[in-house]
Amino acid sequence: MKAALKVLGVPLPACWLAPRAALPAAVLALLGLVPVYAAATGDPFALTLFGRIEILSIAAISLNLIMGYGGMASFGHAAYLGIGGYAVGILWKEGITSGFVQWPAAIAVSALFALVVGALSLRTRGVYFIMITLAFAQMVYYVTQGLDRYGGDDGMTIGSRSGFAGLVDLNNATQLYYLCFALLLASLVLVSRVVNSRFGLVIQGARSNERRMRAIGISTFRYKLVCFVIAGALCGLSGALLANHTNFISPAMMYWTRSGDLMVMVILGGLGSLFGPVLGTVTYLLLEEALSRVTEYPGLFLGPGLLLVAIFLNGGIESLFGARRRE
Amino acid sequence: MSEPLLQVAGLTKRFGGVIAAEAIALAIPAGECHAVIGPNGAGKTTLVGLLAGEIAPERGSIRFDGRDITALAVPGRSQLGLARSFQITSLFADFTALDNVALAVQAHDGHSFRFLTDARRDAALREPARAALEAIGLGSRADARVDKLSHGEQRQLEIAVALATKPRLLLLDEPMAGLGSDESARMVAMLRRLKGSLTMVLIEHDMATVFALADRITVLVYGRVIASGDPAAVRADAAVREAYLGEQDARHG
Structure with missing residues (x-):
């Protein structure tokens, strides 16, 4: 008998015990060791780069929940990064520095925005759905451009990181890093539980065959809407982390190309696989970093690379390691 | 006599100028296996769509279990106990x-x-x-x-x-479509076991199946009911023979 592996009292799904869990385990272990490496070499840049990778991994995980499992290809997901970031930045500017206020606000406003966007977009499909989600994201982008008090087009430097009453000190780069790491793990556990729950099966069923779903008696709209809100809230948290990580917010956080980047990370890693978004984010950001050191035009090499993945690697990077999708 | 489980009256639907359903009336008591047959283009698929709730009728009403469900959407009908199978397999x-x-x-x-x-x-x-x-x-x-x-x-x-939704009425849209003869025989045997415990509306092309299973048969041609009754009466009906059975008999030798 194999005992169920538990993290913080939460039993992990059986798939984590399979050999194909070796790659996620290795990647997570390496991510966990980055601060050790940074301390040993005295090179803080690794912490910055991999902290960013962790934060955007959470955003990609949230996008994968709706796009990979739910078939809702939102092309405006970076809006939630921006909303989460601006919630932190605006509250800081108004003198509220407690993370216990800033972060729930980031999550709540993102969830609310997702509720509105979802309610208006989820009755459409295909290219219309993509256009509506994109339009909403661009709307937020232009609104933040007009917020002169909060830096307008240029963005705003946030003077101090979110305070957590001495529990965690985010000014300590290692503590900030490990908080991101812990939230990344929590996001993975959360999504793995949600997609295998009754709710998750409805979401996946709606992606697989909407007509059949209705015929067995389920109106999918409200389930998809709730899923959309969960994803928005999770990405809002990622945005709050990003604002703390860079000490800076600007409309560029949610420009449409950033939404595209998130989609690429998810597809690159493997749509609808639990760990795919993390693999995609690690690969994409490391490649971008490496290429930007040797060429002025990293996109020139990234683009064809993505094309090859799209053509030859239908299940993304994760499929290379024998992981079966969407199960 | 109590109200039939499924009662359809005056059901009408046109697509452009094409009449897909014209004043269709059906009364199916609980426990009956009721077959709907008709040549290609008779409006069988439209009738399935109307009964399942995928197509809204222009006129007419559908009552199920004493309730008017004409305006009820597909999921709501399923929740009331109206299940369906698809002609073209539709699964996850x-x-x-x-x-x-x-x-x-x-x-x-x-x-x-x-x-x-x-x-x-x-x-x-x-x-x-x-x-x-x-x-x-x-x-x-x-x-x-x-x-x-x-x-x-x-x-x-x-x-x-469909059965897992614990239906009271099972709407079967050509369950034999694409089956070999062995598979067809198994399917007929299975549906025969369900007879009696479940009300069935069987839309079917395959005459052998229809006459093996149906308690009553309704014949559709160009969206209209041209005959309805027990199998022997329908088989003997001159209009049916001309419109449909003759053609079938000829095709199957």
Whole structure:
């Protein structure tokens, strides 16, 4: 008998015990060791780069929940990064520095925005759905451009990181890093539980065959809407982390190309696989970093690379390691 | 006499100038197996869509179990106990056979806003689903993905999914479509076992099946009911012979 592996009292799904869990385990272990490496070499840049990778991994995980499992290809997901970031930045500017206020606000406003966007977009499909989600994201982008008090087009430097009453000190780069790491793990556990729950099966069923779903008696709209809100809230948290990580917010956080980047990370890693978004984010950001050191035009090499993945690697990077999708 | 389980009156639907259903009336008492036949283009598919709730009629009404369901959408009709199978297999292709049935069980077991417990280890869903698969003869294929099942197995699964919603009326849209003769015989035997315990509306092309199963038959031609009655009467009806059976007899030699 194999005992169920538990993290913080939460039993992990059986798939984590399979050999194909070796790659996620290795990647997570390496991510966990980055601060050790940074301390040993005295090179803080690794912490910055991999902290960013962790934060955007959470955003990609949230996008994968709706796009990979739910078939809702939102092309405006970076809006939630921006909303989460601006919630932190605006509250800081108004003198509220407690993370216990800033972060729930980031999550709540993102969830609310997702509720509105979802309610208006989820009755459409295909290219219309993509256009509506994109339009909403661009709307937020232009609104933040007009917020002169909060830096307008240029963005705003946030003077101090979110305070957590001495529990965690985010000014300590290692503590900030490990908080991101812990939230990344929590996001993975959360999504793995949600997609295998009754709710998750409805979401996946709606992606697989909407007509059949209705015929067995389920109106999918409200389930998809709730899923959309969960994803928005999770990405809002990622945005709050990003604002703390860079000490800076600007409309560029949610420009449409950033939404595209998130989609690429998810597809690159493997749509609808639990760990795919993390693999995609690690690969994409490391490649971008490496290429930007040797060429002025990293996109020139990234683009064809993505094309090859799209053509030859239908299940993304994760499929290379024998992981079966969407199960 | 009590009201029939399904009562359709004056049901009319046109697509552009084409009459797909013209003042269709049906009265199907509980427990009956009622076949609807008709040549290609007779409006059988439209009738399925109207009864299932996928197509809204221009005129007419549909009453089910004493309730007017004319304006009720597809999921609502399923919740009342009106289940259907699809002519062209419509399943969750990337789920296992058991997952397909379990999701149908789940759909009729309260709301699905349960986020954290593993639905695939939920005995309240898996056990009825497994029993439904066993009953239909697919027990050994429970863990196979639907896209790895044979066509015949997929047709059986269609029925199992519909039955898992615990219907009072089963709307079968050409259940024999694409089946070989052995598979057809098995399907007929299975539907015969369901007879009596379940009201069935059988839309079917295959005459042997219809006469083997139906208690009563309604014949559609160009969207109109031209005959309705017990099999012997329908077989003897001159208009039916001319419009449909003659053509079938000729085709099948």
